Amino acid sequence: MGRASRDDRPKPVAICSPVAASESENLRGSRIQLAAKEILAQAARPDRWGTLALMDISLRYRRTVIGPLWITLTLAATIASVGTVYAALFKQDIATFLPSFAVGLIVWTLIATTLQEGSNIFVASGHLIKAVPAPLIVHVLQMIARNVLIFAHHLVIVVLLYVVMPWPLHWSMLLALPGFAILFLALLGGSVALGMLCARFRDIGSAIVSGLQFVFFLTPIIWTEDSARGTAFHWLTLVNPFATLLDLVRRPLLSQPTDAKQWLLGALYAIIVAVIGLGCYAKYRHRVAYWL
C-alpha cells in the first residue's frame, strides 16, 4: 500500500494523491485512520455525490411526468391495500395500524433498497472504478443519497396519512433525525462491507435479496410489537437489529415514545456495522479494482 489517500488541502481537481513514499511508509500502521480520513473528506463533499445522486434520479425519470413519485405511488398502493386488509384480518385498529405500517414500510424500503444496491455497488460501478481514480466511498455515498432522496419523496405518503387520520404531534418527532443519522451510519457501513464482499464473491448478492425478504417478515412491519406480545415472535423485536434501527425512525415520526435502551442498542448496532465497514474499506479498498 504505497499510495495514501488524498490529502486534505483543498485543491481544484485532486485526482492523484501526492504523498511521498516515505510518508506513506510512516502511515502504514494507521490504515484505518487513512480510510477514515478518505471517507470523511468525501462525506464533506455533498456537492459531488449529492449532485450526482440528484442527476441519477432526474435522468432515470427524465421522460416521465411525475418522475420518482411513481415509486411513491406504487408504495402508496401497497400501503393502502395491504394495510387495510391486514388491519381487518388481524382485527387491528386501522387508525393506529395504518400509520405504523406505512412509516414502517417506507423506512424498510430505504433499508432494503440501500442494502440491495449497496451489495452490488462496486460491481455496478466497475467500469467507472477502472477508468477514473476516485475514492470508492463516493459511489456508496451517491447511491445512499439517491435512496434517501427517494425516501424523502415517500414522506408525502406520511403527510397525506396524517391529514386523513391525524395522530398527536409532539416535539419528540424531531428525534427521528438522530434516529435517521444512526440508520444512515449503519447503512453506510453495511453497504461498504456488503459491496466489497459481493465484488469478491458474486453469489452473495442473490443471498442478500432473499435474506432481506426473510428479515422483512421477522421485523414488525406488517405485524406490530403489541400484537406479538406473549407469542414467540416477541423476542424477535428485541434481538432484531433491523427492528431496533427501524423503530428509531418510525416511533418518533408517529409521536411514540422511545426509551434509552433502544437508542443505546441502535447506536451500538450502527457502530458495530460502521466499524466492520471501515475495516473492510481500510483493508480491501485497494483490492476492489482487481476483482471487477
Added chain:
Amino acid sequence: MTRAAHIVLRDVSVTFPVLSFRDRSLRSRFVGAVTLRRKAAVSHLITALNEVSLDIRAGDRLAIIGANGAGKTTLLRVLAGIYHPTAGSIDVRGRCLSLFDLQAGFDEEATGYENIMRRGLVIGARRAEIDARRAEIAEFTELGDRLDLPLRTYSSGMMLRLIFAVATAVEGEIVLLDEWIGVGDQQFRKKARQRLDEIVTRAGILVLASHDIELIQSTCNRAILLEQGKIIAAGATDTILAQYLAGSGGKKA
C-alpha cells in the same frame, strides 16, 4: 505548480487474481471446506507488472512500448492511482490528468451540458469550478444549442467532440495517455491535435503508451520497453525503439 512533478516507482508489482466462476462462488468454498477437499490449484494469478522501478522527472516525455499484454495499460492505471500495487511503492507528486476511458461517467439520457457536469463531478472537480469552465468547454465543442439535447441523439463524431472537450478541460502536471486521441472530422481533428499538443507542452511529465513509432519519435525523449510486465530496457527513445523493432520478431532483446 509549486514543486516539480515527479513519479517514483520502486519494485512495483501488480498481481491479479483471475477469479473464475468457481473461485467467486462462496458455495464452492463451503463445499470444499465441508468435504475437506483441497482444491488442486489456487486461483490463477497473473503478474501484470513485475518489479517495475522507474524514475520520471519533470520534463520527461516517456514512451511505454511493448506488445499487447505487456502491461502498458496496467502501468498507466497504476500511475493514475486506479490500481494500487500489490508490492513495492509508488510516489506520485503532481496532479494527474489521465486521458483514457474518456467516456466513463457519461450518460446517454443526459444532455451535453449535464454530461459536462457529470463527468466533472465523477473525476472529482468542484461544482463551482465546472460551472466556471462550462462555457469554455461548450465553445470548444462547437456544438452550440445541441448541447441541450440528450447524448443519445448525438452522432459518434459529436459525442467524441464533447468527450474530448470535457476530458481536456482539466489541467494536470502529469499527463497519462493511452494512445493518442484522434477525434472528429478533419477540422476538429486539427483543433484537437493542437489542444493536445498544448497540454503535452505545458505538462511537466507525459507518459504515453503507444504503438505509433512516428508519434513516439516525435513526442518522447525517453522510453521503456515492457515485456510480460517487466521493464527489459530503458533509455533514449531511438535506442529503445530500435531494440523493440529488432526484437519484435525474436524472443530476447
